[in-house]
Amino acid sequence: MDADERLRLIEKDLAEIITSEELRARISEDRELRGYIGFEPSGRMHIGQVINVLKVIDMTRAGVKFLIFLADWHAKINDKFGGDIEKIWICGDYLRHCFLGLGIDPDRTEFLYASDIVNRSEYWEKVLQISKASSLSRIRRAMTIMGREEDDAELDFSKLIYPPMQVADIFELEVDIAYGGLDQRHAHMLARDAAEKLGWKKPVAVHSKLIPSLSGSGRMDTAQKKMSKSDPRSSIVVDDPPETIAEKMSMAFCPQSEVQDNPVLAIAELLIFPSRGTFRLNRPGKYGGDVLFSEYSELENAYASGKIHPKDLKENTARELSEMLEPVRDHFEKNPDPKRRIEELLLGGEK
Template sequence: MAERVLSGMRPTGRLHLGHFLGVIRNWIALQKEYDAFFMIADWHALTTGFKDPSSIPGDIREVLSDYIASGVDPGRCTLYVQSHVPEIAELTTLLAMITPVSWLELCPSYKGQIQELGGEIATYGFLGYPLLQTCDIIVVKAHIVPVGEDQLPHLELAREIVRRFHHTYKKEVFPEPRAKLTDFPNVPGTDGRKMSKSYGNTIDLADEPSVIAKKVNKMITDEKKIYKHDPGRPEICSVFSLQKYFNAPLVPTIDADCRSGKLGCVACKKMLSERIAAELAPIREKRAELLAHPETLNQIVAEGAEKSRGVARETLRDVKRAMKLC
């Protein structure tokens, strides 16, 4: 039996190339190798977006259709919405009793995000979200969690909480989840900064070819390459960074022709936007079809919730037995 992997993402609305190259391609590989559980973490979205959560249901439908249209296959993985599995909240309440506040306060993201987003997110829910994240993982008894370097402290916290539970109640209930260190590429957005919805610099999976062309056209290149014949420096050019993903076989030629002045930025950008549009065409078509049939999406997440709830109920039964609550 393959080991179980758990990964989740907040419902951010339409997904962009950064998600596609970072998260989705990773999930597609994981679903082939592991018993994969993929979750849309809508409660996590509330920790920072509690003031106006009205967009969350629509955002869930958008990300779900992007996942499936891009190749996350509900036939090969368990795909569900976090809040459809209330056992996660029950486990969080039980484990909150043994989780020291100081462990949560020490999480590097806690102080950092409060500084960045302001004191108004200094809530009980935000402080406790690493515990909620722990329960996402252990309620389905996942063995593996794909994480970037920066998320390692959260996984270490999950392991600490698991050990504390086993030590307190003298019973092994959960596997200690292990990190699968994953390289999440730093995909540049149209302004050269990391591609992110909050910077407004994304190329979305749902974008039409004309929109993609417009966005690529305004991308930052080498400022010293003004005319086609000027020698360029691909290593500092955001367009070139994307060519590596979308026109990989042509990269040595693009590199050489940019430097020699044989290739100009207009032609280079055209080549890139056409390739991105071609790659996204089947995804755009499939996502539109899925969004037109919300009953299919509802059915997929209902089946995912049923399967994960089955595992989660057994976990809770084991937890309550260990705690002698039943």
């Protein structure tokens, strides 16, 4: 695979790249690139996170060695599982198995916990340097990366440590590409600004779109209207059985002919087309019959023009998604313990 092919594969389906020129320059270097994405072990994996998995697979195919960073200390700061690190590790192991079930290449991917690096004095020196290079207001603005409001720091000072730690992760791991959803943009831009002030190598920041909440709720802020595991009604979990996926999809926000912030169309655009290449609409002949869409734009135009009823879109999206996630369910049938342990935690009321 030449440099242009690698660049196309990395860029495919991304919402933004900061910057494309820097990414092209890194690819042209005669060395293996290192990519990174951070996940806070905080519950079951929902389909919004599968977007990230698909892109990590693309990047590893393009020759990038990828670090999947399981941010256990960050989850502790963010009060996940009551701050119990042992429970956070149980969730981290479950997430690792989700990645494997979704087809991550274990030879091109490394799983790393924050606990693996926080005992290094050099790491905390970076946290201090980043903090000194950043204003308090800038750190507060970056708190949305952890699903928090700026005012939350008034109740718990540790929340202000989270953004400098996330930025320090990037530099301690010496990554070329920092990847995440658009909700992680604040952290990645903070890293690039700190790098410029401190004379460090800037990470290329690449971001994917977010799937809106199934309920269609949320204000205009990107992080607030995304799918979230904290509201079971708003999300689909990667190991949900087909009947649960169908039930949740049937209740999804999906107004007739409306495409803006439509979570059902977003699932088709961001998950089904990238992973399966097509979308098959099955319906009775009296309602238009079966249609095979080879491009997302065709499906969107057909829905916008009223040629597809919301019920048909929901039912077919649920079927396509369920088929796409079948390898995850198969993986947990063969490896049941990680799923059993996280379910026991959540049944016990842990969040």
